[in-house]
Amino acid sequence: MEEFRYREGVLACEGVPLNELAQVHGTPLYVYSERSIRERFKALDAAYADVPHLICYAMKANDNLAIVRMLGQLGAGVDVVSGGELFRARRAGIPASRIIFAGVGKTRGEIAQAIEEDILLFNVESPAELVAIGEVASEKRRVARVSVRVNPNVDPQTHPYISTGLKKNKFGVPTEQVVDVYRQALDHPYLEPVGIQMHIGSQLVRVQPIVDAVSRVIELVQELRVVGIPIRYFDIGGGLGIRYRDEQPEGPADLACRVLPLIGSLGVTLLCEPGRFIVGSSGILLTKVLYRKDNGAKRFVVVDAGMNDLIRPSLYDAHHEIWPVQQKCGEEVVDVVGPICESGDFLAHDRVLPPVAAGDLLAVLSAGAYGFAMASNYNARPKPAEVLVAGNAARLVRRRETYEDLIRAEEGL
Ligand SMILES: *Cc1c(COP(=O)(O)O)cnc(C)c1O
Numbered sequence: 332m333e334e335f336r337y338r339e340g341v342l343a344c345e346g347v348p349l350n351e352l353a354q355v356h357g358t359p360l361y362v363y364s365e366r367s368i369r370e371r372f373k374a375l376d377a378a379y380a381d382v383p384h385l386i387c388y389a390m391k392a393n394d395n396l397a398i399v400r401m402l403g404q405l406g407a408g409v410d411v412v413s414g415g416e417l418f419r420a421r422r423a424g425i426p427a428s429r430i431i432f433a434g435v436g437k438t439r440g441e442i443a444q445a446i447e448e449d450i451l452l453f454n455v456e457s458p459a460e461l462v463a464i465g466e467v468a469s470e471k472r473r474v475a476r477v478s479v480r481v482n483p484n485v486d487p488q489t490h491p492y493i494s495t496g497l498k499k500n501k502f503g504v505p506t507e508q509v510v511d512v513y514r515q516a517l518d519h520p521y522l523e524p525v526g527i528q529m530h531i532g533s534q535l536v537r538v539q540p541i542v543d544a545v546s547r548v549i550e551l552v553q554e555l556r557v558v559g560i561p562i563r564y565f566d567i568g569g570g571l572g573i574r575y576r577d578e579q580p581e582g583p584a585d586l587a588c589r590v591l592p593l594i595g596s597l598g599v600t601l602l603c604e605p606g607r608f609i610v611g612s613s614g615i616l617l618t619k620v621l622y623r624k625d626n627g628a629k630r631f632v633v634v635d636a637g638m639n640d641l642i643r644p645s646l647y648d649a650h651h652e653i654w655p656v657q658q659k660c661g662e663e664v665v666d667v668v669g670p671i672c673e674s675g676d677f678l679a680h681d682r683v684l685p686p687v688a689a690g691d692l693l694a695v696l697s698a699g700a701y702g703f704a705m706a707s708n709y710n711a712r713p714k715p716a717e718v719l720v721a722g723n724a725a726r727l728v729r730r731r732e733t734y735e736d737l738i739r740a741e742e743g744l
Contacts, residue, residue: 333367334364334366334367334613335364335615335694335696337658340657340658341656341657341658342654342655342656342658342694344362344363344364344615344720344725345364345365345366345720345721345722345723346720346722346723347720347723347724347725348656349362349615349617349656349692349694350656350657350692352617352718352720352725353617353619353656353692355725356716356718356727357716357731358617358619358635358636358692358715359616359617359618359619359635359636359640359715360616360617360715360716360717360718361614361615361616361617361698361699361702361703361715361716361717361718362615362616362617362717362718362720362725363393363395363398363610363613363614363699363717363718363719363720363728364613364614364720365401365719365720365721366721366722367612367613368398368401368402368609368610368613368699369401369405371608371609371610371612371613372386372388372402372405372407372609373405374582374583374584375583375603375605375608375609376405376406377584378582378583378584378586378587379583379587379591379601379603381591382591382594382595382600382601383599383600383601384600384601384602384603385407385408385429385451385600385601385602386406386407386408386602386603386605387407387408387409387410387429387430387431387566387602387603387604388402388407388409388410388604388605388606388609389409389410389412389569389604389605389606389607390409390410390411390416390419390420390606391410391412391416391606391701391704392606392607392609392610392611392699392700392701392704393606393610393614393699393700393701393702393703393704394416394419395703395717395719395728395729396419396422396423396728397719397726397728398610398719398728399419399420399423399425400423400424401719402609403423403424403425403426403429404424407425407429408425408426408429408430408431408451409425409429409430409431410430410431410432410433410569410604410606411430411431411432411433412432412433412434413434413441414438414440414441414444414445417430417432417441417444417445417448417450418444421448427448427449427450427451428449428450428451429451430445430448430450430451431450431451431452431453431454431478431566431602431604432445432450432452432453432454433454433456433480433528433530433604434454434456435456435457435460435501437453437460437463437464439463439466439467442463442464442467442475443467443470443471445475446464446467446468446471446473446475447471447473449473451476452476452477452478452525452526452564453475453476453477453478454477454478454479454480454528454566455477455478455479455480455504455512455516456502456503456504457504458504458508458511458512458515461477461479461512461515461516461522462515464522465515465516465519465521465522468519468521468522469520469521472521473521474521474522474523475521475522475523476523476524476525476526477516477522477523477524477525477526478524478525478526478527478528478564478566479504479509479512479513479516479524479527479528480502480504480528480529480530481503481504481506481509481527481528481529481547481548481551482497482498482500482502482503482504482505482506482529483503483506483529483531483543483544483547483548484497484498484505484506484547485497485531485540485543485544485547486540487531487532487533487535487540487541487570488535488537488540489532489533489534489535489570489572490533490534490647494531494532494533495530495532495533502530503529503530506547506551509551509555510551510554510555510558513555513558513560514558514560517559517560524560524562525561525562525563525564526562526563526564526565526566526599526602527548527551527552527555527562527564527566528564528566528568528602529544529545529566529567529568530566530567530568530569530570530604531544531568531570532570533569533570533572533606533607534570534572534573534607535570535571535572535580536572536578536579536580536581537580537581538571538581538585538586538589539589541567541568541570541586541590542586542589542590542593544567545567545590545593545594546593548565549593549594549597552565552597552599562597562599563600564599564600564602565594565597565599565600565601565602566601566603566604567586567590567601567602567603568603568604569603569604569605569606569607569608570605570607571583571586571605571607572607572608573607573608573611573612573697573700574612574697575649575650575651575652575696575697576650576652582608583605583608606700606701607700607701609700610699610700611697611699611700611701612696612697612699613699614697614698614699614700614702615694615695615696615697615698615699616636616640616641616694616695616698616702616715617692617693617694617695618634618635618636618640618678618692618693618694618695619634619635619690619691619692619693620632620633620634620687620688620689620690620691620692620693621633621634621635621670621689622689623687623688623689629665629666630663630664630665630666631665631666631667631668632665632666632667632668632687632693633668633669633670634667634668634669634670634678634693635669635670636669636678636695636715637669637670637671637676637709637710637712638669638671638673638675638676638677638709639669639671639706639707639708639709639710639712639714640669640702640703640706640712640714640715641678641695641698641702641705641706642705642706642707643698643701643702643705644677644678644679645673645675645676645677646705650679651678651679651695651696651697651698652695652696652697653667653678653679653682653684653693653694653695653696654693654694654696655684655685655687655691655692655693655694656691656692656693656694657691657692659685659686659687660685661685661686662683662684662685662686663683663684663685663686664681664682664683665679665681665682665684666679666680666681667679667682667684667693670710671710671712678695703715703717703729708732708737711737713731713732713733713734713736713737714729714731714732715731715732716729716730716731717729
């Protein structure tokens with residue numbers, strides 16, 4: 332959050348005061364710091380510098396074209412989870428050779444699209460999916476490269492909705508089935524097994540669960556080599572946590588110094604799939620106070636951003652720091668709520684804030700990941716605009732949606 336600081340009493344993103352951005356672009360508004368994104372990416376890149384590696388940005392965290400393009404220019408690949416993301420990644424100039432495709436429910440249409448693009452590899456989540464990829468590849472007479480996503484059955488110690496590496500989760504292939512799935516791939520004329528993958532969950536503030544999972548997957552790699560299946564890519568997934576409240580998350584350097592000694596001798600290219608770590612604390616949601624309201628039991632601050640703009644508090648009961656754009660003294664306890672017709676529409680419960688008034692601007696911090704990307708048009712609300720700041724310059728990277736945008740897909744039917 333270093334790129335969001337008070338300068339002479341006004342919160343700024345890099346060199347640009349947020350009140351100026353609100354004036355020009357309106358609210359609610361997502362604001363991202365280019366320097367922050369760049370530095371987070373470089374920290375990852377540096378951590379793995381000693382081994383061949385490719386950082387495949389998990390673009391589901393934030394798929395804005397300008398951000399994806401910028402990361403591509405820094406050398407990133409991307410991890411896509413749908414045909415739509417593949418389309419966006421290619422539009423953002425990411426070479427197909429740096430794109431990997433994840434997800435438990437790839438359709439045949441999406442598989443065909445990815446094979447036509449000749450992406451680096453598919454992360455396969457089930458034997459049935461491997462059959463489907465094999466069939467589509469045969470029809471197209473093109474070889475599809477595959478990795479198997481292993482479910483290492485490790486508890487990532489995070490929120491249950493973002494935990495993915497336990498047996499009870501829908502993700503990955505259980506370790507005892509993995510060798511069979513590779514055999515199937517090896518026997519298929521249009522499938523080439525090239526890698527192995529794992530991703531145990533998101534917002535991990537300690538790296539030990541990832542290290543434990545890597546150890547289990549290494550055992551599998553050795554088993555696979557014995558039966559003649561060469562593994563060239565070892566993908567450790569994403570999941571590095573960020574600071575939302577007072578967490579002191581371990582970072583890429585902590586992970587690298589534990590993982591590299593384990594996989595260094597395998598002679599593989601390391602892949603990783605960070606999303607939140609790169610963009611999470613690089614963005615904020617700027618919102619304006621509409622009303623204050625006191626119902627006797629509680630004080631409410633009603634703002635112009637709702638759960639359709641930022642759903643993390645409602646969906647995960649996630650904590651986001653909220654700072655007034657104009658620095659203020661004093662304290663009161665309030666609920667910060669949006670305009671949506673749902674009691675679940677809140678940004679913060681029982682939050683200590685300086686007293687704010689109608690018209691004041693608030694910044695909801697750490698909103699760069701799973702913020703805009705999860706925004707919807709619920710209550711027929713146009714999605715907010717997005718701005719990317721670099722130094723003293725701010726660039727609109729997505730215009731605010733209009734009412735006409737809301738009905739476009741229904742017109743002329
Ligand atoms: C969501 C996801 C990621 C990114 O997770 P972060 O916590 O944002 O780093 C990476 N890989 C897979 C397979 C995912 O589903």
